Amino acid sequence: MSEENATNSASASEEPAAAGNAETSENQSPMDLLQSLLKKFSLTSETEEDVEPPEKLLDELSVTGVANYILSEKCKNIVVMCGAGISTAAGIPDFRSPGTGLYDNLQKYDLKNPTDIFEITYFKKNPQPFFTLAKELYPGNYKATVGHFFLKLLEDKGKLQRVYTQNIDGLERVAGVDGEKIVEAHGTFYTNQCVDCKRSYSKEWMKEKIFKDEIPYCEDCKEGTSGLVKPDIVFFGEALPQRFFNLRYDDFQACDLLIVMGTSLKVQPFASLVGGVDAKTPRLLINRELCGETDPMMLMMGFNSGMDFESEKAYRDVALLGDCDDGCKDLCEKLGWLEDLLKLVADGDKQNENTTDDVTKKTDTEDKMDSKLSLETPTEKVSEKKNDPEQSNSPNL
Numbered sequence: 020m021s022e023e024n025a026t027n028s029a030s031a032s033e034e035p036a037a038a039g040n041a042e043t044s045e046n047q048s049p050m051d052l053l054q055s056l057l058k059k060f061s062l063t064s065e066t067e068e069d070v071e072p073p074e075k076l077l078d079e080l081s082v083t084g085v086a087n088y089i090l091s092e093k094c095k096n097i098v099v100m101c102g103a104g105i106s107t108a109a110g111i112p113d114f115r116s117p118g119t120g121l122y123d124n125l126q127k128y129d130l131k132n133p134t135d136i137f138e139i140t141y142f143k144k145n146p147q148p149f150f151t152l153a154k155e156l157y158p159g160n161y162k163a164t165v166g167h168f169f170l171k172l173l174e175d176k177g178k179l180q181r182v183y184t185q186n187i188d189g190l191e192r193v194a195g196v197d198g199e200k201i202v203e204a205h206g207t208f209y210t211n212q213c214v215d216c217k218r219s220y221s222k223e224w225m226k227e228k229i230f231k232d233e234i235p236y237c238e239d240c241k242e243g244t245s246g247l248v249k250p251d252i253v254f255f256g257e258a259l260p261q262r263f264f265n266l267r268y269d270d271f272q273a274c275d276l277l278i279v280m281g282t283s284l285k286v287q288p289f290a291s292l293v294g295g296v297d298a299k300t301p302r303l304l305i306n307r308e309l310c311g312e313t314d315p316m317m318l319m320m321g322f323n324s325g326m327d328f329e330s331e332k333a334y335r336d337v338a339l340l341g342d343c344d345d346g347c348k349d350l351c352e353k354l355g356w357l358e359d360l361l362k363l364v365a366d367g368d369k370q371n372e373n374t375t376d377d378v379t380k381k382t383d384t385e386d387k388m389d390s391k392l393s394l395e396t397p398t399e400k401v402s403e404k405k406n407d408p409e410q411s412n413s414p415n416l
């Protein structure tokens with residue numbers, strides 16, 4: 020009803036082309052017309068003319084502005100989204116880059132694309148490449164970075180609502196962040212199950228198999244199934260963990276500041292999370308390049324949940340370009356927290372040296388692999404939907 024009135028009064032004004040009336044379409048561009056239609060059918064909630072600009076929470080659009088805000092009473096719950104960029108300083112190899120040892124190791128398996136490793140159909144036929152990668156990436160092989168300790172620092176300061184990570188390296192836990200504070204959106208090596216009967220296996224059980232270069236088979240499953248046991252890493256076409264769906268709505272609603280670190284926000288549904296916070300909630304990007312910006316086409320249509328760092332309407336998004344570690348140090352310096360951060364890093368290093376238990380020595384994964392290549396191809400019982408890796412959830416390494 021009020022929608023109807025608004026439309027009528029708007030069309031009675033002197034700006035027919037800008038009004039939400041599809042009937043007076045003579046002078047409208049196709050985009051205006053589309054926007055009018057969307058507005059009329061409530062597919063888009065607002066345009067700038069009829070909405071008050073959201074409250075501006077940052078005193079300036081800069082890293083200093085973000086630091087001032089973090090130190091204020093208004094900023095209690097910080098949500099962090101992180102991706103591969105937070106782990107590059109740890110030396111985690113990019114298995115997609117030719118020339119790295121890992122990529123070359125995997126080439127002998129004749130993978131059409133390195134990401135086939137995360138195709139469940141491929142895995143059931145030939146699990147060896149995945150377990151080669153798993154051995155390489157297994158938690159314990161790599162040290163946490165400054166960026167990971169920054170997460171721990173936010174937790175210690177009582178400001179961390181949750182970390183949403185795309186990484187499967189487990190380095191958030193290595194840095195000491197409480198498991199309750201982490202959502203491993205693309206899964207984890209900490210739990211494992213049989214791909215057929217879903218029986219669970221412990222981390223220790225799996226670790227032993229992986230480091231002995233044995234393919235882990237279910238102790239219950241009989242012939243006729245693959246009986247493979249797989250860490251709960253999310254493969255293409257697999258659903259994200261239930262924990263992701265259980266927590267994301269409340270976390271992003273409660274979020275006072277969103278920090279996006281080391282991800283180019285290309286993988287869905289993870290990338291869409293940036294739009295899940297309130298319209299006034301400030302967002303800080305720490306990354307090598309800008310990303311997550313509003314698609315101009317979507318903006319014209321009235322959907323505006325992407326980041327806006329540079330336009331004259333920018334009011335809450337700040338970019339800190341560079342490596343994650345440098346960005347975190349820079350921010351901590353402005354917060355007066357740099358000493359605390361460096362102490363966490365130093366303590367972590369010390370602990371690492373003293374721990375012999377979980378730090379498994381890296382071994383040359385090339386050994387013994389050839390003998391495993393003649394695995395019987397298991398009967399394919401389930402036909403899996405093959406998803407486009409760009410569109411699908413994918414483990415981000």
Ligand SMILES: [Zn+2]
Nearest residue numbers: 213216237240
């Ligand atoms: Zn089983």
